[in-house]
Every structure is written in structure tokens, then in C-alpha cells.
Amino acid sequence: MSETNPQSGAAQGGTGLTSLTAAQLAAGLAAGEYTSTEVTRAHLDRIEATEEQIGSFLTVTPDVALATAADVDRRRAAGEQLHPYAGVPVALKDLVVTEGIRTTAASKMLADWVPPYDATVYAKIKAAGLPVLGKTNLDEFAMGATTEHSAFHVTRNPWNTDTVPGGSSGGAASAAAAFQAPLSVGTDTGGSVRQPAAFTGTVGVKPTYGSVSRYGIIAMASSLDQVGPIGRTVADAAALHQLMAGHDPHDSTSLREPVPDFLAAAAVGAQDGSLRGTRLGVVKQLTGEGYAAGVQAAFDHALALAQAAGAEIVEIDMPSLSYALDAYYLLMPSEVSSNLARYDGMRFGLRAEPESGPITAETVMAATRAAGFGDEVKRRIILGTYALSAGYYDAYYGSAQKVRTLVQRDFAAAFEQADVLVSPTAPTTALPFGKEESGDPMALYLGDASTIPANLAGIPGMSLPAGLADGMPVGFQLLAPAREDARLYTVGAGVEALVSADRGAPVWQSAPVTYSSEAAAATATNA
Template sequence: MSDLTKLTAVEIAGLVAGGETSAVEVTRAHLDRIGAVDDRVHAFLHVDTEGALAAARAVDERRAAGEELGPLAGVPVAVKDVLTTKGVPTTVGSKILEGWRPPYDSTIVQRLRAAGTVMLGKTNMDEFAMGSSTEYSAYGPTYNPWDLSRIPGGSGGGSAAALAAYEAPLAIGSDTGGSIRQPGAVTGTVGAKPTYGGTSRYGLVAFSSSLDTPGPCARTVLDAALLHQVIGGHDPRDSTSIPQPVPDVVAAAKLGATGDLTGVRLGIVKEFAGEGGEPGVMAAFRESVDALAKLGAEIVEISCPHFKYALPAYYLIAPSECSSNLARFDGVRFGLRTGDDGNRSLEEVMSLTREAGFGPEVKRRIMIGTYALSSGYYDAYYGQAQKVRTLITRDFTAAFEQVDALISPTTPFVAFPVGSRTADPYQMYLADLYTIPTNLYGGPGISVPCGLSDGLPVGLQVMAPTMADDRMYRVAAALESAVGTFTPPAL
């Protein structure tokens, strides 16, 4: 493995800016690493070798011309295949969009290109971001670099695995119910979900429009903060985008890295203090809480009584919105088209296309959502779930009147073996037990590695008020300064 692939994004950017290495050299090193290990990890669905090298050459030309480079110029990044990329395949992990090359870039990708980052390719994911293990990808599962017999989390397991396997120093994910934070936790990487509306959804293929949030993934908290700073901010093309600047998350991460949390008040969510958590996970969490206290944080217990209803509420709201969003995939306008032999009606072609194009988990959620939205059941199911969402938001509001941030384990368990939970959807859904409340509320959350259980990574989650993303970065960086980072076994 090249020494260049072991570096952080900050280190790479510094070497490129100082002329000690070139963006092309850095890019080639990561492309070579992908070529060496990705047949075992399967983090990528598409590697854009030519596009990456062209972008890297452009950075080197700008530096040679004396232009001032941005803080991440020349740094490679992997992009979850849920974001549109002009001329580069965007499949959302589904057969129904196999081979589709969008005619435009998403706002996130536009900002990555403008910042001089080098997009290596598109990462594997659960189909339409519906899953917790990346086993529901139509193109096969991704494997966890810590143990190739285990899952890397989901739905953004490809982005997290690419980081853990040193195939990329930075990655982009999307978080609807934990799909950035949960993969981060089980791969020993950092995953941050910004405040809903703090990053643009323009060009993100929608799963659940009131929940979907693109965000940064990295191996260190500071790297994640720098990437957050690049991709965040108001976008007039996204009607849900917040017309406010991104909080200074980079300064917060640097402040946290000093290891001083004096005056910071952290709340442990009482309802997450042991429910469903593996003993090893809970032990690592308790040790991390002790570490935060030693850094000066005041630790108190906070009750959020409606958090226990978050999982069922989410699995009514998200499928309902997915039922509406995925109606556009009908075999008529774009994507897969099956059964159009001239003898079938439009309805038959639509049915055959969706049968062939959608996988089992997507079909399950469409059916749940369609039922929940149907006449006579809307108020009983979807309407009630939205009321629970309001109660969960009130729990967060009340909690943040008492503390600066909330902390919990990110996941109840470490990475489980591939194939061990696909037969029981409920057991799969439990992977997001601790992350879902933040999505329903709309606030930011970050997962940072906090220890190991049986040799596998454990993550600690920091949750903050809406538009207080800087708070979570300060706490996460402080914990990182105390416990360090974690390196998987060599592939």
C-alpha cells in the first residue's frame, strides 16, 4: 500500500499545495489501491479513472500557475451512487437505473469539483438507500475491511468501506435513517449527518424527501469537517435548503482536538442506555463517556421518552414517501423498460419493468408505504406517525434546553456476518435504532470511533440542535483526541 493512501485529507492537501507531491501522483496511488483490493471489498460500482486523472491534472496546472488552492484541492473523494454525476453512471444500487448517465451534476458534486477534489468514482449502496448492510444492492454486497465476512453497514456501506480499505481519504454519503453514521460506526470511520437542509438535495435521487440528508465521511473528524464545509450551504435549487451559512465546523473540530471540553454539558439518552445493545458495545460507550468527563465535560442523564417510538414511526413515514418518490420509475421516461413487445398495455409494461427492476426490500417498502397512504388508513398510520415525529422533536427541544449535545452508542451491535439478517427485516431495521430519532427531528449527528468489541469497531454518536453542527464536531474531535483512531487489519 502506498504511503500516500495512508495519509489524511489534510496531509494530502498540504503536500499538494506545497508541491511535495502532485494531485496526479495521489490519484494514481488511490486508483492503484482500488485495483489491488476492491475485488474483495466491492466498495465501488464505477471507477472513473479518466475523469479522476483529468481532474487531478487540472489541480496540478492551477498550482503550477500560482493559483491559490482550496483546503481540499487534489484530495480524492468517493461519491455514493445516490448523487447524480454528469456523464458518469448513477444507478442508486438498482437494476432499474443500470447504465444511466445523468446529463447534470448534483449540487454536492458541483461543489466538490469547484473545490478541486478528485472524484474517484461511485460507491456501492443498498438499492435506493433502503437497507442497513449494503446487502440489498442489485450489484452484490460490499464487505467490511475489518472482516471480509461481515457487513460494512448501510445504506452507504460502499463509502465507509472505501475509507476503511484506504481506497479513498474522503467520501460522500446520504443519511435517511442512519446511512452515514451507522456504516461509520461499524467500519471504524467518521460519518456526519448535517442538519436537514444544511446540505443540498438537488441531484440526490430521492428515497424519503423529508429525511434524506447528504453528508461527509472520512477517517478523522477534521477531515469530515473540511468536507462538510465544502459541500454545505444554501442552494436555491433545493426548496428545503436553509438560507444560512454553514456553522464554522472546521474551527469547532480544531477546538475539540485540543481535548478541552470544560463547560460543555452532555446528555446520555436514558432510553438508549442499554436497550438492545451488545455488552461489548455498551462497555466501549461507557469508557468513552468516562473519557469525555476527564476532558472536562459535565455528563447528565436525559430522558427522551418518545424515542422508543422512533423506529415504528420512521418505518411508516419513510416507506410512505418512498412510495410516492419511486412512482416515477415506470419504464416510460427513463431507465429500464421491460416487456414492451407491442402486444402489452402500458400498465403491463410498467408492472413488468418494476418487477424486474426493483429488488425485494424496495418492493417491501413501496407496498408498506402505499398501504399506509391508502384511503381509510392514512390517518391511522401515516398521520399518527407524523404526530409521533412531533413528540420526538419536542423531546429533542426539551433536552437541548438542559444540555449542549446528546450522546449515545451509534449502533446497538458491531458489524454482523453477511447473510445473517436478510431473512428477518425487523432485525435488520434494529441497526438504525439509535440513529433514526435525529432524522425525524432534523438535527445533526455524527458517529466517531470510540473503541473495539471483539476486535470490531464501535461508534459513539453525538447529536446536536438544528444548525448547531459545530457542537457535534467539537465533542467528536475531543473524543478522537482521547481515544485515537482505529486501523483495520491489512487487506
């Protein structure tokens, strides 16, 4: 099936269903303009046509998706009351456990694992009738910022296939940006939803910690991980967030609170004048030096649009953020070391035996972990084990926890001065491939400076497109107090409307729709 060019809206012989937003698809399905089977087939055809070049997916599930779509069509035809987004396809990051569907975490350790149960977010998506197109690529166990650390293949940025899509939710973001899926589910531990969204011109949200269940999400760092939605618009992200959110008795960190109406909040924000009187706090430590000129210019322009629309701009000083990156890269590896200890070759997943010598629990564990984990995972395990070791716990892990407390206090003070805090999502646009080969992981770790503080504090954050720099998307980050996710959607929709009006079209509509054969050949190689 051929596609509609999203830049022109002119059909090229097909239905053009993949060029529509999730909200548009939901409205058309409800009105009977097309069926979920037609929508799902269009997206599967789009995946088939572009996947060689992009590499968004690790597993595509056409049978599962089409069975769900057919069931939704049958129930809708029978007059059943369905979820408003029933029949709209979605892609899942391959950290989301799916019964009967291979779940790998992009690691050799789980290359052939088929789970016996569902993650709560997947159970909710199935119950709502959203066809699941497949499982998307990521950095192994979510450890990375480029999706070059997948054990299976790299994922490429649809805007420029010579650049990375970000990470670790790079596959989920690329699927949305390449019009392979209208909605994607990612996870965010230090910016792993927001940074890929910035690189690919999509909208990504890290909800308040505990507002979306982590049950059935393969853990990286349990006190930092959070499931989040990715879409091409603020309203689409709001719809998926609302579907996934809510208390889950299976998750001890799940909040016992009603789910706000995020879609209504986004609708309010899209109205003229919605930003009038809103205090936008520009965080001193998250702008200026270290940010590429084009990124800073796009951010400043979007901020000027908001100010012209009546928003009040407030400068915020948060001294503790100077230490947030250091604290994160002690706390996160420590939790990684603990969480990944379960992959020992004894219970599930890969099992490798030593090439020589006795076969004992210790030698099997060593052989399995050496064969099953990639370099970045090993690096973080070693760093975390060292930070937790006797004699260093207080000096490193304990000190990092104290910095985390300071960050939380600084955010509390900042939100007394501003309704939301704003910054560029990332200091650069999408990076070219090969930065990982520089041998200096800290150079990439520094790219998380804007996003990490939200995970340390447990507050919600959003990245939305602010425009382009040298033809590549720039992310505009919004941060709100804990449990005020709805505020993000109101302000985010307001900023989105201003940027779209200024450009004459949404940023995502500028995304390319064709890709080179050279990119296809390169994507087929392992990372």
C-alpha cells in the same frame, strides 16, 4: 504502487500516500511534497489492489480523476489560489447524479443511466478541484442497513471481510476504511452514514436537514434524506461538510444561512480541555438493554474519558423515542412509495414488457417494476402504499407524523439540559453476512433505533470511533440541536482526541490492510 502499513507507518516500497488523512494530503499538496496526480494514482492503485476483496465501488473513474488532478497540478504550479483541499481525492455514493458518469442507485432500474446534469454537491466538489475516484456501492435506492441489497454485488467490511460494512452508505464507508479514498460522500435517511461509519471505524456525519443541497440526489424519503461526509477523522469530515454545505436555489428545502467554519470548530475541540464544562446528555432510551456488552463497554469507557476531562454527564429521558422506530417505518415507506412512482418504464431507466398479453401503459409499468426493483424496495413500496391508502392514512401516516412532532419536542427539551446528546451509534458491531436471509426484516430495522430519531427531528448527528469490541469498531454518536453542526465538530474532535490518546493511536489506524482471496471470490457474487 505499494502502500504504507497504517499500523506502523513503515513504507513498503511506495509513497504511502493512501495512509494519510485528507488534512495531511492537503498540507502536503500545498507544500509541494507531491502532486495531485501522484496522490490520485496512489488511490487508484489501492482500489485496483483491494477492490476484488472489498467491492466498495460500482464505477471507478480513473480518466475523470486523473484529468482533474492534472488540472489542479497545472493551476497550482501557475500560482493560482486554489481550494485548500484541491487535489485530494473523493468517492461519491452512487445516488449522487453525475453528468456523463453512470449513476445507478445500485438498482437494475437505472443500471445504464448516464445523467445529463450534476448534483449540486458534485458541482461543488468539481469546482473545488477534488478528483472523483468513482461511485460507491449501496443498498438499492438506499434501502437497507448492510449493502447486501445492491443489485450488483455486496460490499465487505475491511476490518473483517466476513462482516457487512453497514448501509446504505456501505460502499462509501468501506472505501474510506480500506484506504481507497480519504473522503467519501454518503447519504443518511435513518442512519445510513452514521451506522456504516460505526461499523467501519470511520467518522460519518448527518448534517442539519437543509444545510446541504439534495438537488441531484436520487430521492428515497425526501423529508428524511440528507447528504453527509465520511472521513477517517473528525477534521476530514468537517472539511468535506464545509465544502458541500450552503444555500442552493435548486433545493426548496435548502437553508438560507451562512456556512459555519466547521474546520475551526474541530480545531478547537482537538485542544486540551475543550470538553471541560460541556454537558453530555446520555439518552436513557438509547443505552443499556438491547445493546451488546462490548458495544456498551466501549461507549461507557469513552464517556468516562470525557468525564475525566471535565465533561458533565447528564441523564436524559426522552419517552417519545420508544415510538420513533415505529413512526419512521411508516413515514419512510410512504415517501418511498411516492418517490419511486416515477420509475414506470415510460420516461427513463429500465423498460420491460409483459411476456404475454396486451402491451399497455399498465402492463409495461407492472413488468418494469417487477424486473427493476429488488425485494427490499418492493417491500417498502407496498408498506408505504398501504399506509397512504384510503381508510388507513389517518390511522398510520397521520399518527406517525404526530409522533414525529413529539420526538422534535423531546429533543428541544433535552437540549435545554445538555449541550449534546450521546449514545452508541448502533447496538452491535458489524454483523456477519446472511442476517438478511433470516426472513425477519424487523430484526435489522431495530438496529437503526439510535440513529433514526435525528432524521425525524432534522437535527445533526455524528458517529466517531469509540474503540473496539472483539476487534471490531464501535461507534460513539453525538447529536446536537438543529443548525449547531459546529458544536458536533468541537465535541467530536475532543472525544476523538481522548480516545486516540487512551489507545495510543487513532482507531482507524488499526484497520487491516490485506484481505483474503476467499473474500474476493465471495464479493464477486451478486447480493
